[in-house]
Amino acid sequence: MFSRMAPRGRSGLGRSLAELGLLLLAILVLLDGTVLSLEAATSSEIDTHEGKPGTHKNTSKKSFPVLGIKYDDVSVPFEISLWVLLASLMKLGFHLIPRLSNVVPESCLLISVGLLVGGILKLARDEVPPVLSDRIFFLCLLPPIILDAGYFLPIRPFVENIGTILMFAVVGTLWNAFFVGGLIYAVCQIAQDKYSEIDLSNIGILPCLLFGSIISAVDPVAVLAVFEEIHINELLHILVFGESLLNDAVTVVLYHLFEEFMESGSVSAVDAILGLVSFLIVALGGVLVGAFYGILAAFTSRFTSHTRVIEPLFVFLYSYMAYLSAEVFHLSGIMSLIACGAVMRPYVEANISHKSHTTIKYFLKMWSSVSETLIFIFLGVATVEGEHHWNWVFLTSTVVLCLVARVIGVVGLTYIINKFRIVKLTTKDQFIIAYGGLRGAIAFSLGFILHSEHKKIFLTAIITVIFFTVFVQGMTIKPLVELLAVKKKHEAKRSINEEIHTRFLDHLLTGIEDICGHYGHHHWKNKLNRFNKKYVKKILIAGDRSKEPQLIAFYHKLEMKNAIQMVESGGGSKLNSTFPSTVSMQNIQPKIHSPPSARPSERALPQLTKGREEEIRQILRTNLQKTRQRLQSYNRHTLVVDPDEEGFDDLILKKRRMMELDWKVCKTSSHKSSNAIYSQAYVKPGAENVPTIKIDLASPQSPDSVRLLDEVVQDQGLTMSLPSSSSRAYKTSGKDDGRDQQKLLRCLSDPGPDVDDDEDYDDDEPVPT
Amino acid sequence: MGSRASTLLREEEIEEIKKETGFSHSQITRLYSRFTSLDKGENGTLSREDFQRIPELAINPLGDRIINAFFPEGEDQVNFKGFMRTLAHFRPIEDNEKNKNPPATEPLNSRTNKLLFAFRLYDLDRDDKISRDELLQVLRMMVGVNISDDQLGSIADRTIQEADTNGDTCISFQEFMKVLEKVDVEQKMSIRFLH
Numbered sequence: 001m002f003s004r005m006a007p008r009g010r011s012g013l014g015r016s017l018a019e020l021g022l023l024l025l026a027i028l029v030l031l032d033g034t035v036l037s038l039e040a041a042t043s044s045e046i047d048t049h050e051g052k053p054g055t056h057k058n059t060s061k062k063s064f065p066v067l068g069i070k071y072d073d074v075s076v077p078f079e080i081s082l083w084v085l086l087a088s089l090m091k092l093g094f095h096l097i098p099r100l101s102n103v104v105p106e107s108c109l110l111i112s113v114g115l116l117v118g119g120i121l122k123l124a125r126d127e128v129p130p131v132l133s134d135r136i137f138f139l140c141l142l143p144p145i146i147l148d149a150g151y152f153l154p155i156r157p158f159v160e161n162i163g164t165i166l167m168f169a170v171v172g173t174l175w176n177a178f179f180v181g182g183l184i185y186a187v188c189q190i191a192q193d194k195y196s197e198i199d200l201s202n203i204g205i206l207p208c209l210l211f212g213s214i215i216s217a218v219d220p221v222a223v224l225a226v227f228e229e230i231h232i233n234e235l236l237h238i239l240v241f242g243e244s245l246l247n248d249a250v251t252v253v254l255y256h257l258f259e260e261f262m263e264s265g266s267v268s269a270v271d272a273i274l275g276l277v278s279f280l281i282v283a284l285g286g287v288l289v290g291a292f293y294g295i296l297a298a299f300t301s302r303f304t305s306h307t308r309v310i311e312p313l314f315v316f317l318y319s320y321m322a323y324l325s326a327e328v329f330h331l332s333g334i335m336s337l338i339a340c341g342a343v344m345r346p347y348v349e350a351n352i353s354h355k356s357h358t359t360i361k362y363f364l365k366m367w368s369s370v371s372e373t374l375i376f377i378f379l380g381v382a383t384v385e386g387e388h389h390w391n392w393v394f395l396t397s398t399v400v401l402c403l404v405a406r407v408i409g410v411v412g413l414t415y416i417i418n419k420f421r422i423v424k425l426t427t428k429d430q431f432i433i434a435y436g437g438l439r440g441a442i443a444f445s446l447g448f449i450l451h452s453e454h455k456k457i458f459l460t461a462i463i464t465v466i467f468f469t470v471f472v473q474g475m476t477i478k479p480l481v482e483l484l485a486v487k488k489k490h491e492a493k494r495s496i497n498e499e500i501h502t503r504f505l506d507h508l509l510t511g512i513e514d515i516c517g518h519y520g521h522h523h524w525k526n527k528l529n530r531f532n533k534k535y536v537k538k539i540l541i542a543g544d545r546s547k548e549p550q551l552i553a554f555y556h557k558l559e560m561k562n563a564i565q566m567v568e569s570g571g572g573s574k575l576n577s578t579f580p581s582t583v584s585m586q587n588i589q590p591k592i593h594s595p596p597s598a599r600p601s602e603r604a605l606p607q608l609t610k611g612r613e614e615e616i617r618q619i620l621r622t623n624l625q626k627t628r629q630r631l632q633s634y635n636r637h638t639l640v641v642d643p644d645e646e647g648f649d650d651l652i653l654k655k656r657r658m659m660e661l662d663w664k665v666c667k668t669s670s671h672k673s674s675n676a677i678y679s680q681a682y683v684k685p686g687a688e689n690v691p692t693i694k695i696d697l698a699s700p701q702s703p704d705s706v707r708l709l710d711e712v713v714q715d716q717g718l719t720m721s722l723p724s725s726s727s728r729a730y731k732t733s734g735k736d737d738g739r740d741q742q743k744l745l746r747c748l749s750d751p752g753p754d755v756d757d758d759e760d761y762d763d764d765e766p767v768p769t
Numbered sequence: 770m771g772s773r774a775s776t777l778l779r780e781e782e783i784e785e786i787k788k789e790t791g792f793s794h795s796q797i798t799r800l801y802s803r804f805t806s807l808d809k810g811e812n813g814t815l816s817r818e819d820f821q822r823i824p825e826l827a828i829n830p831l832g833d834r835i836i837n838a839f840f841p842e843g844e845d846q847v848n849f850k851g852f853m854r855t856l857a858h859f860r861p862i863e864d865n866e867k868n869k870n871p872p873a874t875e876p877l878n879s880r881t882n883k884l885l886f887a888f889r890l891y892d893l894d895r896d897d898k899i900s901r902d903e904l905l906q907v908l909r910m911m912v913g914v915n916i917s918d919d920q921l922g923s924i925a926d927r928t929i930q931e932a933d934t935n936g937d938t939c940i941s942f943q944e945f946m947k948v949l950e951k952v953d954v955e956q957k958m959s960i961r962f963l964h
Contacts, residue, residue: 160956422861423956496924497932497948503911504831505887505957511835512859513960514825517803520961523825551912555924 086117087373105474107225107376111467114380122384137445138327141375144367145221146334147319149245150341151364157238160521164417164425165239168433169246172409173216177254179405181205181212184398191393203454206262211458213254214447215402215465219440220244220334221372222466226438226474233487236429240436248334248442249283255446256330262452286332290339293322297340298347298540305542311356312363315348347540350553354560375441379466382444389457398461399468402439410434428484435477438469499554786850790857790877796962800856804849814846815839830910834890858886861959883958884949888942898939901925 071078090113094101100109158165185208223244227237257275297318304311319340326336349357410433418424425433439462447455447462481488510522783797792800805811807819820826820836829835839847839855847855857877875882891899891907904925912921932940932948940948 420961422959422961423953495931495948496928498952500908500911500924500928501887501945501949502952502957504891504907505954507829507831507911508835508887508890509859509958509960511826511829511831512856514823514829515807515820515835516800516856516960516962517806518960518962526825551908551924552916552920555927558927 083374083377084370087370087377090377091369091373103475105226105229105470105478107222107372108471108474110373110376111380111383111470114377114382115384116380117377118381118384121381134445134449137375137378137441138333139324141371141378142221142442143320143323143333143337144364144371145224146245146323146337147316147341148364148368149220149224149241150338151315151319151345151360153338153342154234154238155342157234158242159525161235161238161242163420165242165246167413167417168239168243168410170250172243172413173218173247173250174254175409175412176216176402176405177209177213177250179212179408180216180398180401181209183401184208184212184394187393187397187401191397206258207452207454207458210255210258210262210450210452211461213251213258214443214450214458215398215439215462216405217247217251217439217443218244218437219442220248221375221442222438222440222470222474223436225372225376226470226477227436230478230481231489232432232481233489235423236432236436236486237489239429240433245334245338246283249279249286249332251442251446252330252332253279253282259451282330282332283335285329286326286335287339289326289329289331290322290336290341291343293318293325293336294340294343295540297344298351301344301348301351302540302542304352308353308356311352312359315344315360316363318344347537350541379441379444379463382448383463383467386459386463387456388460388463390460391457394457395461395464399465402465402469406437407434410437428486431484432477432481432486435473435480438473439466440470441466496555496558499551503551782850786853789850790853791860792853792857792962797853800853800962801849804852814848815852816846831890831907834893838886838890855886858883859958859960860962862955878959880954881946883954884946885942887958888945898937898941899945900939901929904928904940 087110090110091106094106094109182205185203185205188203188208218240220241223241227240253275257271257278261271297314300314300318301311304314319337322340323333323337326333352360410430414425414430414433443462444459444466447459450458452458506522506525510526513520513523783794786792786797787794804815807823808815809819809822810816817836817840820839821832826832826836839852841847841851854877860878862878862880888899889895891903893903893906905921908921908925929938929940932944934944934947935941
């Protein structure tokens with residue numbers, strides 16, 4: 001395989017290796033810099049101490065320090081930034097070597113890097129700073145990942161499989177905990193290791209059960225990291241991932257339960273029942289707290305139409321508050337975060353601008369990516385740092401027991417679950433679910449904060465299990481998926497057909513359920529939807545969007561994407577078949593003219609003549625060039641181009657003209673029923689039904705379209721004069737005035753750097769890994 | 770319950786229905802009691818009014834079409850067998866059925882037959898094509914009155930354009946099946962009939 005790649009790839013491989021080598025070198029230098037600067041810090045401290053008695057004695061006059069080192073003040077942020085930089089550079093490095101990232105999942109590479117870095121630091125300074133403290137982990141590193149998961153959780157498959165997920169999460173985790181805990185205790189009692197300094201039989205049943213509860217939980221971070229690379233089908237993904245999210249409640253309860261028991265020393269039946277009650281409270285309480293904050297966030301976003309810039313901040317803040325509030329009461333923070341993200345998403349997305357939506361998406365992905373990288377690196381570092389008690393019996397039996405427990409648990413539960421499922425889980429599915437039960441950093445952190453005398457051996461065992469699952473299972477799951485030919489994820493996005501027909505089937509099934517008198521899945525979903533539409537949406541979504549049916553919203557999104565793609569792929573040849581459609585996500589009654597030929601395939605519709613097309617292309621070319629050369633200054637708070645900018649005035653004028661045109665066009669849009677023949681959307685000067693170019697000034701491509709419109713209006717003779725029906729429109733749309741105005745305002749109220757935003761608008765849906 | 774001696778279900782009927790539709794004994798009896806509770810006229814058949822009396826069906830956008838689907842061509846009454854035959858489309862597909870005895874004809878709840886049922890709900894005039902107007906009608910029912918005709922028209926056009934592979938501006942059954950090949954129809958079109 002390598003020889004096949006050789007002619008093309010050897011140079012590439014060599015180049016990328018060289019780059020990685022350079023990166024590593026840079027990092028080593030950085031780290032040494034840290035080491036050196038820390039030493040310099042200590043020495044500079046000594047200097048200042050000596051300086052003070054010096055001034056008292058007044059013996060020597062020190063000259064003014066032109067250049068000095070003062071590291072203490074910035075040490076903490078400096079080191080944090082250094083770590084994050086290291087993590088990001090590592091991520092860059094991995095993707096430069098394509099072969100490596102295909103074989104080894106990222107998490108393994110990152111842990112290896114962590115081991116390496118930890119080793120270097122240990123050699124350099126003979127002690128390693130404990131970087132993975134539980135405070136940092138639980139408060140800073142974990143929430144972004146969970147929020148990212150919760151906000152983008154695919155609600156429909158999640159809710160459809162909620163029974164299965166809950167079974168795996170609750171019953172599965174409990175089974176794992178007790179099985180592993182109990183059998184480890186048995187192993188400890190039986191095993192007699194002459195060579196170890198620890199007496200295993202000292203470990204009581206309760207510490208063992210505590211250990212079992214820590215090690216039994218499937219970890220969302222690890223699962224996400226591995227499953228995202230194997231692109232498995234949606235059902236399996238949501239099952240394993242949902243289980244990893246929901247078992248947090250169980251883990252929290254078990255952990256606290258066993259800790260309390262260990263301190264009090266005895267267990268009674270009442271305690272067990274209290275434990276059960278506490279589980280319900282932890283789980284439901286977490287969800288309620290999250291939902292509460294989610295609704296607050298949705299409600300707040302209703303009023304942000306004038307301060308679009310800080311919209312993403314609300315989303316992040318409310319979610320973080322939900323997490324912290326849940327942690328205050330010892331409720332499940334993860335579940336609260338998931339509930340918050342999932343609840344607020346539909347409403348917030350209907351309220352915020354397109355740009356805020358993009359911002360939220362990218363920030364979440366960025367933070368969660370960095371967090372994940374840091375977690376794995378720190379895991380590696382912490383492994384090198386801690387004291388380890390190697391006890392082969394304990395370690396191997398832990399690993400074996402974990403695997404066995406997982407397999408038995410999954411098989412047993414699937415047998416029961418399949419009796420209630422419409423689509424049964426096959427053996428292949430079961431295998432993947434069992435194999436995907438990875439442990440990760442949460443287990444490590446929980447072990448880290450143990451107050452037990454056997455902490456070290458537990459920690460060693462936890463690390464061993466984590467390494468085993470991440471390395472062995474993580475690396476082999478991809479080939480296994482290929483080998484077993486498990487169904488993969490469908491990469492294509494949903495088409496409008498699927499959307500329509502799925503809704504159709506929903507209604508159909510609801511009807512059939514009602515006929516059968518069967519209060520099933522669809523019945524309750526329908527009821528929830530109706531309640532949602534009637535009351536909740538009115539409160540939480542601003543203005544008219546609350547009435548917009550979901551189908552229309554979906555269609556708008558599709559159209560928007562299409563229009564953006566079209567403009568980006570160089571509008572010229574396609575311009576003759578269509579004009580950009582009215583694709584603002586904030587527009588309720590747009591005038592849509594484009595769809596039949598938005599796709600580049602069949603149906604070339606006769607549009608403009610060749611000459612006109614050339615003219616339009618010319619205009620676009622020249623105007624596009626102009627905009628890219630302008631340098632903009634901007635006001636931090638309003639994102640509008642600074643008024644001092646040259647040439648801004650005529651932009652304002654054009655904008656005003658556009659607004660007027662838009663305004664008039666908006667009003668005529670709702671009354672054009674008879675002229676709507678979409679397959680014949682051609683333009684004739686002076687034609688009756690002039691297809692209108694509706695421009696959404698909130699979208700990045702608008703300035704060019706603005707120019708086009710203006711040029712067209714001024715020069716080309718395409719009459720944008722209003723058709724005669726407009727007078728009718730003015731009269732009859734009396735009561736729609738207010739609504740139209742509001743619509744238009746929302747259309748235009750999203751301030752954007754209208755001119756200089758073109759460059760960085762890239763593809764809509766990249767998936768940062 | 771006792772005075773309906775003439776309409777009680779006989780064992781032979783149950784066996785027939787079982788063979789034809791694949792429902793289990795208990796499911797058939799349960800659905801029979803539902804049938805009789807809907808049958809206010811107590812004559813062993815259901816009319817359209819009986820269906821329309823179900824309150825949730827009245828607010829269902831597809832209510833009328835679903836009701837029509839129960840009645841065979843041109844008839845106004847449906848007996849229990851017809852009722853079960855229609856409902857059989859929504860039985861979950863079972864894996865073990867394939868292994869035991871492959872049926873001579875395709876079972877009513879196969880994926881193709883499920884999709885055919887849904888297709889017939891779109892295609893009112895039974896010409897085996899969903900035309901633009903038929904699609905518009907369904908869209909209008911599902912979306913409500915707020916949306917203008919233009920907008921719906923463009924959605925319909927877009928839908929047909931996406932699905933239409935042979936260029937006849939209508940969606941045939943094959944095209945319909947192709948579009949939905951990624952959708953998990955087995956799960957979406959199945960009801961968990963309790964045993």
